[in-house]
Amino acid sequence: MTRRYSAIALLLGACAIALIYQSRRLGLTVDETSHFAASYMYWLGDDALDPADAPPLTRALCGWVPRLLHAPSPLDTNGRKDRDAYLIGAEILDRPNIRARRLLFYSRLPFLVFPLLTVFLLWHWGRQLFGEPVALCVAACGALEPTILGHGVLINSDTPAAFGALWFAYTAWKYWLTPDLRRLLVMTLATVFAVLIKFTLAPLAIAAFALAIWKGPRLWAAIVIPLALYFGILATSQFRAAIIPEAQIQQFRGAGVPDIAMGGVRLLALLPWPPQFIRGLLFIGGSLQGEGFTGYMLGHKIRGSVPLYFPLAWAIKFPMPLQLLTLAGLVALAIRIRRRKAGAADVLIWGSALFFFGAATLSNSHIGFRHVVPALPFFILGGGFAMAQWSRYRAGRAAIAVCIVWLAASSLHAYPHGIGYFNEWIGGPAQGWRYLADSNVDWGQDLPELGRYMERSRVPAIKTFIFGYDNPYHYLKPGTMDPQTLPSPDNPTLARAFEPTPGTYAVSANFLAGFLFPPGYEDYLSYFRQRPPDARAGYSILIYEVK
Known part of the structure; x- marks a missing residue:
């Protein structure tokens, strides 16, 4: 037994x-401020x-940490009156001392x-x-996948959702094979966890x-699953519940619920229901089905329906060896279907991949x-x-080894900056911001790297266009940073293009891409965009020397 688990334990x-x-190395990312405050x-x-x-479980997971460490109360923040999670979180974590970094790490x-x-x-x-041998290879691929590794240390629900879905x-596969009451209960537990960890x-x-209705036992299924979900939602919402107002019921139409299903919504x-849970469902549904958020792809602002976004992201952010294995897996699936050997595992694995990827693509x-x-x-x-299939042959085993070594080299080359990982199709992470931005590369996480760069290179002062909520003075010495004016609706007299004076500049990739600027100012930083950087702090902050 010990030998059996030794490899996976290592x-x-x-x-x-x-x-x-990595958790100690990365700075505060944008969404962590709101999740921390919530x-x-x-x-x-x-x-x-x-x-x-x-989601409820995300809120329950780490909120005890600031209480245990006696963090400043969110009730005393300026953002409290607007109930703005981003402002509250940023204000608490803005303390210019080592305690804020300690608080973030432990949270x-x-x-x-x-x-x-x-x-x-x-x-x-x-x-x-x-x-066992192939299982270890599969686990190694999961451990080395840069996006899972990069986002796995952050206070958000993305990586927890990956575990919840898996x-x-x-549990659905185990229940499918043996549909008894015990496995129904385990599947129900996994279902409740998934719903409570990620609204999507x-x-x-x-x-x-x-x-459960298909496989049975039907009576138990009809009782256990709805009750477990309802009381799980109530329990993790501290049993705060109220009747949903008619106005909120109508909002479900704009949150992706088709007219044919509105009768079910009215019945429920x-x-x-907990008001915050309902507000969360409506917020997420509205962002997925409404105008969404302003994004960036291939040099342009995007908003609304962009079906090619996630296929492009998969092509350039998912490691190439894993792409090869995925495509080979699809070939193996076709062979299994042709030979009538496909089963429940094929349906649940490939069906889940299709559902989650397809739902994001259509959002x-x-x-x-x-x-x-x-x-x-x-x-x-x-x-x-x-x-x-490959492991049966010597050449196949060699191919598996090559894929895993390639994956390890590619992932470890980017580590600990997996957030900004891009694969070899576009030459690696250095050019990634030209294709995709936002949390694909720049989530405000690299201010610690900027501090290390300035200390290592003995840069006395730097002019900055920095994205995010992190406090630069956690990492930079006082008086060494000169924040530059950013385009905004409140500053309409600003020139359409920035003309730098001599000095050292640190520019966040999101601002370099320009998609966050008001209309007409997308090319405000074109001077820097047109030339290669002289250095980098991580992959999200580009550094330029202007003579």
Whole structure:
């Protein structure tokens, strides 16, 4: 037994060390401010901030940390009166001393368990499908995938959602094979976890109910799943519930609920529901089906429906060896279907990959490859079918080894900056911002790297166009930074193009891309865009010397 688990234990140990180091290395990212504030307020019993995009379990996971460390109260912040989670979180974490960095690090630690659980479950499921050697290869692929690794240390729900989706699919597979009450209960537990960790996983509740009604025991399914979901939502929302107002019921139409399903919404609305949970569903549904957020692709602002966004992101942000394994897995699937050997695992693995990737592609929210993180473990697991076939032959085993070594080299080259990872199709991360921006490369995480660069290169002062909520003076000495004026509607007299004076400039990739600037100012920083940087701080801050 000990020998059986030794290899996966070593892999998980190495992965844990990498995650902890990365957590200490990265600066505060944009969405962490709002999730941190929402979590803290949740533990203070005042869970009603905007935006309401933090799911209940995400809020419950880390809000105890600032309470334990006696962090400044969010009730005393300036953002409290507007109930703005971003402003509250940024203000608390803006303290110009080492305690703010300590608070951020310890608040991140509870989230590190989810990439580790994802790697373990890839191995555990893979062992049952393919055997021990291939399962270890599958787990290694999961541990080395840069987006899972990069986002796995942050206070948000993306990587937890990947584990939630994978756990649900695994328990559904076990239940499919042996539909008894015990496995129904385990699948129900996984379903409740998934729904509570990420709003976009809510459709899994429908999938679980449909599978249980099909497989049985039907009476238990009809009772257990709805009750577990309802009371799970109530419990994680601290049993604060109210009847949904008619105005909110109507908003579900704009949140992606078709007219044919509105009768079901009205039926459910007869029960009291947690207001913040309903607001979260409406916020996420509205962002996915409405205008969404302003994004960036191939040099242009984007908004609304952009079906090519996630296929492009998959092509240039998913590692090439994993792309090859995914495509080989699809070939293996076709062969299995032709030979009538495909089964429940094929349906759940490839069906999940298609659902999560397809849903993101058809949505109107295009701000990061992280939104398809729930699909990535299924691509990797699907590639396991190909590895299982290849492992029978010496050349196949050599091909697997080449893929894993290639993946390790590519991922470790970018580490600890997996957020900004881009693959070799476009020459690696250096040019990534020209194709995609926002959380694909620049989420405000690289201010610590800028501080290290200035100290290492002995730069006495720097002029900055820096994106994000992090406090630069956690990393830069006072008086060394000269923030430059950014285009905004409040400053209409600003010239349309920036003309730099001599000095050293640090420019965030999001501002370099220009998509966050008001109309007419998209090319404000074209001077820097047209020339290669002289240095970089991570992949998201480009440094230029102007003579």
